Amino acid sequence: MIPASFEYRRAGSVEDALGWLAEDPDSTKLLAGGHSLLPLMKLRLATPGVLVDVGRVPGLSYVRDAGDHVAIGALTRHRDLEISEVARAFVPLLAHVAGQVGDPQVRHRGTIGGSLAHGDPASDLPAAVLALDATMVADGPRGRREIAASDFFRGFLETALEPDEMLTEIRVRKAPSGWAFQKFNRRAQDWAIVGVAAVLDGDPRVALVNMGSTTVRARGTEEALAAGADAAEAADRASEGLEPSSDLHASAEYRRHLATVLVRRALVEAAAARG
Amino acid sequence: MSAPVLEDHAAAGVVGTRMLRREDAALLSGEARFVHDVVVPGALHMAVVRSPYAHARIRSVDVSAALGMPGVVAAMTGADLAAEWASPMPCAWPVTADMQSPPHLPVALDEACYVGDAVAVVLAGSQAEAQDAAAAVVVDYEELPAAVDLEDAARDGVLAHLGAPSNRAYTWELAPDPEAVRRAFDDAAVTVKERYRQQRLIPAAMEPRGVCVVPQPFGGEYVVYSSTQIPHILRTMLGLTAGVPEERIRVIAPSVGGGFGSKLDVYAEELLCLALARRLRRPVRWSEERSEAAQATIHGRGQVQEIELAADADGRVQAVRVHLLADMGAYLQLVTPGVPILGAFLYHGTYDVPAYSFTCTGVFTNKTPTDAYRGAGRPEATYAIERAMDALARKLGMDPAELRRRNYIGADKFPYSSVAGLVFDSGEYEAALDEALGLVGYEALRQEQARRRSDGATKLLGVGLSSYVEMCGLAPSRVLASLHYVAGGWETATVRMLPTGKVQVVTGATPHGQGHVTSWSMIVADKLGVPPDDVEVLHSDTGVSPLGLDTYGSRSLSVGGTAIALAADRLVDKARLLAAYRLEAAPEDLELSDGQFAVRGSPSTSIGIGALAFEAFTAHDLPEGMEPNLEASATYDPTNFTFPFGTHIAVVEVDTETGRVDLVRYVGVDDCGNQINPLIVDGQVHGGIAQGVAQALYEEASYDERGNLLTTTFADYLVPAASELPSFTLGRTVTPSPSNPLGVKGVGEAGTIASTPAVVNAVVDALSHLGVEDLEMPVTPERVWRSVGAAAPVPGGAR
Numbered sequence A: 001m002i003p004a005s006f007e008y009r010r011a012g013s014v015e016d017a018l019g020w021l022a023e024d025p026d027s028t029k030l031l032a033g034g035h036s037l038l039p040l041m042k043l044r045l046a047t048p049g050v051l052v053d054v055g056r057v058p059g060l061s062y063v064r065d066a067g068d069h070v071a072i073g074a075l076t077r078h079r080d081l082e083i084s085e086v087a088r089a090f091v092p093l094l095a096h097v098a099g100q101v102g103d104p105q106v107r108h109r110g111t112i113g114g115s116l117a118h119g120d121p122a123s124d125l126p127a128a129v130l131a132l133d134a135t136m137v138a139d140g141p142r143g144r145r146e147i148a149a150s151d152f153f154r155g156f157l158e159t160a161l162e163p164d165e166m167l168t169e170i171r172v173r174k175a176p177s178g179w180a181f182q183k184f185n186r187r188a189q190d191w192a193i194v195g196v197a198a199v200l201d202g203d204p205r206v207a208l209v210n211m212g213s214t215t216v217r218a219r220g221t222e223e224a225l226a227a228g229a230d231a232a233e234a235a236d237r238a239s240e241g242l243e244p245s246s247d248l249h250a251s252a253e254y255r256r257h258l259a260t261v262l263v264r265r266a267l268v269e270a271a272a273a274r275g
Numbered sequence B: 001m002s003a004p005v006l007e008d009h010a011a012a013g014v015v016g017t018r019m020l021r022r023e024d025a026a027l028l029s030g031e032a033r034f035v036h037d038v039v040v041p042g043a044l045h046m047a048v049v050r051s052p053y054a055h056a057r058i059r060s061v062d063v064s065a066a067l068g069m070p071g072v073v074a075a076m077t078g079a080d081l082a083a084e085w086a087s088p089m090p091c092a093w094p095v096t097a098d099m100q101s102p103p104h105l106p107v108a109l110d111e112a113c114y115v116g117d118a119v120a121v122v123l124a125g126s127q128a129e130a131q132d133a134a135a136a137v138v139v140d141y142e143e144l145p146a147a148v149d150l151e152d153a154a155r156d157g158v159l160a161h162l163g164a165p166s167n168r169a170y171t172w173e174l175a176p177d178p179e180a181v182r183r184a185f186d187d188a189a190v191t192v193k194e195r196y197r198q199q200r201l202i203p204a205a206m207e208p209r210g211v212c213v214v215p216q217p218f219g220g221e222y223v224v225y226s227s228t229q230i231p232h233i234l235r236t237m238l239g240l241t242a243g244v245p246e247e248r249i250r251v252i253a254p255s256v257g258g259g260f261g262s263k264l265d266v267y268a269e270e271l272l273c274l275a276l277a278r279r280l281r282r283p284v285r286w287s288e289e290r291s292e293a294a295q296a297t298i299h300g301r302g303q304v305q306e307i308e309l310a311a312d313a314d315g316r317v318q319a320v321r322v323h324l325l326a327d328m329g330a331y332l333q334l335v336t337p338g339v340p341i342l343g344a345f346l347y348h349g350t351y352d353v354p355a356y357s358f359t360c361t362g363v364f365t366n367k368t369p370t371d372a373y374r375g376a377g378r379p380e381a382t383y384a385i386e387r388a389m390d391a392l393a394r395k396l397g398m399d400p401a402e403l404r405r406r407n408y409i410g411a412d413k414f415p416y417s418s419v420a421g422l423v424f425d426s427g428e429y430e431a432a433l434d435e436a437l438g439l440v441g442y443e444a445l446r447q448e449q450a451r452r453r454s455d456g457a458t459k460l461l462g463v464g465l466s467s468y469v470e471m472c473g474l475a476p477s478r479v480l481a482s483l484h485y486v487a488g489g490w491e492t493a494t495v496r497m498l499p500t501g502k503v504q505v506v507t508g509a510t511p512h513g514q515g516h517v518t519s520w521s522m523i524v525a526d527k528l529g530v531p532p533d534d535v536e537v538l539h540s541d542t543g544v545s546p547l548g549l550d551t552y553g554s555r556s557l558s559v560g561g562t563a564i565a566l567a568a569d570r571l572v573d574k575a576r577l578l579a580a581y582r583l584e585a586a587p588e589d590l591e592l593s594d595g596q597f598a599v600r601g602s603p604s605t606s607i608g609i610g611a612l613a614f615e616a617f618t619a620h621d622l623p624e625g626m627e628p629n630l631e632a633s634a635t636y637d638p639t640n641f642t643f644p645f646g647t648h649i650a651v652v653e654v655d656t657e658t659g660r661v662d663l664v665r666y667v668g669v670d671d672c673g674n675q676i677n678p679l680i681v682d683g684q685v686h687g688g689i690a691q692g693v694a695q696a697l698y699e700e701a702s703y704d705e706r707g708n709l710l711t712t713t714f715a716d717y718l719v720p721a722a723s724e725l726p727s728f729t730l731g732r733t734v735t736p737s738p739s740n741p742l743g744v745k746g747v748g749e750a751g752t753i754a755s756t757p758a759v760v761n762a763v764v765d766a767l768s769h770l771g772v773e774d775l776e777m778p779v780t781p782e783r784v785w786r787s788v789g790a791a792a793p794v795p796g797g798a799r
């Protein structure tokens, strides 16, 4: 429970952080809320040589109405997203999901950027941004680039970010209605055993938590919906092509079953909310 | 002896009121100091190298790399330390004469027997340095087959210890009349035979363990700070095991953040810190990490239970037959073998059963040792009988409340001589049941349940009952002797008044979160007529309270509190003699009220107990032969156990699509005799219920087939929080114990004992019309889902 020794640097700006990352990208890690990284370090599953604390970089915590979309600073804490008026009005799914993450301590420390960059298939916010078709904005030594959510989640704890890049902003199209989020967990504070984020506003999008090695879309369900299937029929195809894991909390078979039930519930709820 | 019902005199003092806990300000403000907070300059930090294998031969241990690491002062193997031990790690409860106990040293020599068994230690200037160096110790292991599953181990397929004759530790039997049991089963109209698994639990006290041993500069004395429930027993055992004269050891348990039985033990790390402090002549400390605690601190439960009931056609239970396998883990800790035996007397529960037999075989496995965990043996017993009663009710087509009612030991039968050989002190079991049924609205729930079933709802309702009786107040010393426990069961106390009229109470009980200081000061405040805040309670330091038997088994009030009450009475007796002398009255003419001794019928002729304390202190003018000071001691050895009881009812909603179980209502009616402080009683019951619900629905120390513990973090070991629990509705009945002058029974374990079967019964009840008869604990959503899929619906949807 004591991490291996590391060097700690506090960044005052994105430039600081990028500069230090560039020095030795493979053994340098950004530290945002620390609520995913520090547990790994304490278990010595991660042993970065340098920790660049971006937690106090100014100007990266915001939720802004940017016309056709909402722009969210990467350092926005889950709690700030949960209570943001802008998020509640234009991307209520995201505000709601932020309120379902962990417990109050976690929500007051963890950041959306950290949650997305961590790339954990068990995390909630990645499924929400995937269902919302969000765009990630990353800064790095080669400049700024935009990455679509559907290209962002690559594998277990693996994203499209390069080791020398920093996620700075998340852009989400407005989706004020027709959404639902289902999280099945044992205790209120736990990660989802299976979770579902559904957005029926526009092309139906259904993203799943913990149904594979990375955050995934329920393509079978999306196809069925596009072909006019009802919620139950579409939900039956929820885990098509997916390989959820078996672990202490659930077998793969049970996860598949849960996905079916939860997707159906999410679709019914989202359709009702769309009116 | 008989005690009045408490309410009768509650108005006269603080006893019986919901006084806020005096301990809480320090605990909540962070002022309370735990072992880890004790500042000791120059202390070395110990890290323990632990076996990553469940079973392995240790071919060699090489500490040379560790020795070269920054800050490292020493690194030692089992062999390096072998000469430190005067005897192996202690087990105080050889339950049978032929009990097997494999050699158990604080650091293993050539065989590691569970994941977490210590194989080397490293000492360094900081905890971080010690841990870095521990990772550099090279151990050459030869992995051996491991005995993991309890039933496999019982068949001796794989031996948990090389060279042992078998995995059997002992077989213990209680069969007063085997012939009667056989007859009852032959004649029975209905029988049920059930098999239950008591999963292993991790006690998960809020504060993990910690030890700090400080050698004193002169005289060869050691101050041992330990996060323990048993400073007194620990001192004796440390002395015997490490070969240090007992009087040179002073054990202090500072604030202790919970134990639940897991700190009722003598641990390797306590012995190691002492031996290393002796060897290096420096303070040595160790603070347990959370994931280390999962392996290195004892586990609870771990049994496979087989219970059979024989009943007549009316559902009257005529015999109970029980066979247990109890998982000892790799070694016998302080009271490991005795834990199932504590339950042996209670497998017929609250029911008037004429014939009974019980056997238990203790079995070694390559897993963390088990030992006492909240309730110790009694939750297991209550679980088995209460689940089996529900099975019997289903078989008879009878309402489970009605079946219980028919079988209770009647209120007119107390004191009741049980078939297992105990004398139950007092009880009114039906009254508690009625109170619980009323509070929960039983009939309306049954209607709602039927409605949901006929509507084909996917959220079904289940109602689960559990009636319990437990034996508390451990324990009459003679009874302990008959059970081969090596110590007694008394408790001791001193009450003294200081010159200014303030009071000191010294107790041998060892609070670790229960609120003893509050309760003790309330008892003494009323006895002496002083405010509770004027009563200081000294405890948990063998330098201050040299004798005592500590806190476990819901004993501290009924045994420890009684000793305090008796000592206070003796002090009052002496004060009365002094008052009589001062007031020139006969002692028997004096009345003590509100701290004033007054002559009966002449209230103005009076003297306060505080003034008497000062007179006794100055000793300028005492009656002939009276010794100075107001101080008295008492040691109380109970004549019997106490037998709290009650009925708990759980209401659950089960989602048949996902298997999710939500505990939606919970009613607990407990009778713990007189209540000194009902607020503390409620708190104990709340925590107890939560802990029992945890076993029913959430927690399990899971192992893989190679003996690796899988649940070493709180992300995997699911301790429920307030968010998983409804507000509890608590009721009470008050049936004072006739066995002690306070009329109290004890309540530390009741909630845990009652709640586990209530919750599982409720889940089974919700699904019984689908043909579900049992669910293994913890009742996870996946298990529920599978059971619903596998079950065959009961024709007609009988309950």
Ligand SMILES: Cc1cc2nc3c(=O)[nH]c(=O)nc-3n(C[C@H](O)[C@H](O)[C@H](O)COP(=O)(O)OP(=O)(O)OC[C@H]3O[C@@H](n4cnc5c(N)ncnc54)[C@H](O)[C@@H]3O)c2cc1C
Residues within 6 Å of the ligand: A029, A030, A031, A032, A033, A034, A035, A036, A037, A038, A039, A074, A075, A100, A101, A102, A103, A106, A109, A110, A111, A112, A113, A114, A115, A116, A117, A118, A122, A123, A124, A125, A161, A165, A166, A167, A168, A189, A190, A191, A192
């Ligand atoms: C008890 C507990 C319960 C939790 N429960 C849940 C839950 O139910 N659902 C859920 O979704 N999550 C849960 N979490 C995780 C939590 O939401 C984390 O806060 C979040 O996943 C990571 O955000 P962070 O700011 O803490 O990131 P950090 O831990 O600081 O960083 C995580 C990773 O992202 C990298 N990183 C951080 N910021 C950036 C950036 N701007 N650009 C590039 N890389 C970056 C870091 O280098 C690191 O590799 C839980 C955590 C805990 C401790």
